[in-house]
Amino acid sequence: MRRKKSALALALLFGAALLLPPAFDVRLRTATYRVETGRAGGTARLALLTDLHSCAYGSGQRELLGALARAKPDLVLFGGDLFDDRIPPAAAMTVARAAAARWPCFYVTGNHEVWSGRAEALCADLAALGVTVLRGTSAEREIGALRLRLCGIDDPAAGRMDAQLAALAARPDDGRFTVLLAHRPEHTAAYRAGGFDLVLAGHAHGGQWRIPFLLNGLLAPGQGLFPRYAGGLYDLGGGTRMVVSRGLARESTRVPRLFNRPELVIVTLHGTDAA
Numbered sequence: 001m002r003r004k005k006s007a008l009a010l011a012l013l014f015g016a017a018l019l020l021p022p023a024f025d026v027r028l029r030t031a032t033y034r035v036e037t038g039r040a041g042g043t044a045r046l047a048l049l050t051d052l053h054s055c056a057y058g059s060g061q062r063e064l065l066g067a068l069a070r071a072k073p074d075l076v077l078f079g080g081d082l083f084d085d086r087i088p089p090a091a092a093m094t095v096a097r098a099a100a101a102r103w104p105c106f107y108v109t110g111n112h113e114v115w116s117g118r119a120e121a122l123c124a125d126l127a128a129l130g131v132t133v134l135r136g137t138s139a140e141r142e143i144g145a146l147r148l149r150l151c152g153i154d155d156p157a158a159g160r161m162d163a164q165l166a167a168l169a170a171r172p173d174d175g176r177f178t179v180l181l182a183h184r185p186e187h188t189a190a191y192r193a194g195g196f197d198l199v200l201a202g203h204a205h206g207g208q209w210r211i212p213f214l215l216n217g218l219l220a221p222g223q224g225l226f227p228r229y230a231g232g233l234y235d236l237g238g239g240t241r242m243v244v245s246r247g248l249a250r251e252s253t254r255v256p257r258l259f260n261r262p263e264l265v266i267v268t269l270h271g272t273d274a275a
Contacts, residue, residue, distance in 0.1 A: 050202025080110025
């Protein structure tokens with residue numbers, strides 16, 4: 001009996017030793033999603049960076065910026081909480097400065113920028129770098145034959161979400177594929193009612209703890225336990241789809257990630273005549 005207990009204990013320890021490294025792995029990964037637009041046009045690659053929270057990815061943010069360069073995006077979208085309310089903004093500004101020097105960039109606020117009390121100043125700083133700040137506004141872009149409209153709203157903590165969505169709902173119906181950049185994923189009814197083709201969001205941090213193949217996320221702000229929208233591609237109905245990033249924060253998280261690596265998200269849009 002004693003030998004059996006010892007063998008079981010050794011087996012459990014061995015199993016734990018195998019599981020612990022991947023469980024707490026916080027190396028950056030790139031998650032890719034393919035979205036069919038249903039409209040004429042070629043392809044476009046959108047890079048979604050959310051929830052960095054001013055975390056560091058090597059000297060000069062070379063790890064994150066290197067992954068971004070390898071992904072060869074057409075547009076870079078900052079989906080809120082690029083900055084943090086407790087951590088100095090320098091690391092986040094390094095990413096924004098380098099990205100804006102190379103790609104067209106767009107930004108919406110997250111709750112931490114609003115909580116910091118510096119949202120207006122941060123938006124002004126980003127605009128000075130050439131980043132387009134979307135606050136209930138939109139911008140039109142053509143990437144090859146693909147015609148896009150990029151919309152964005154402030155985080156609901158700013159108290160303007162409903163008015164901004166109403167303003168965006170009045171956009172012209174000109175056949176453009178419409179992308180909404182919004183920090184929080186849980187307001188699905190409002191996004192669907194707005195008639196957006198694709199919503200890009202973050203905020204959930206992947207539910208913080210995951211169990212591969214069993215649990216996609218344990219707890220997310222605004223959604224509580226077992227969040228429905230922790231990370232991935234979702235069909236919201238009515239022709240609206242949503243991609244939720246698991247975010248980039250790592251050393252700033254109060255609860256460590258479990259089986260939940262930080263991620264850079266690349267969404268490839270495919271028009272009807274794309275090769």
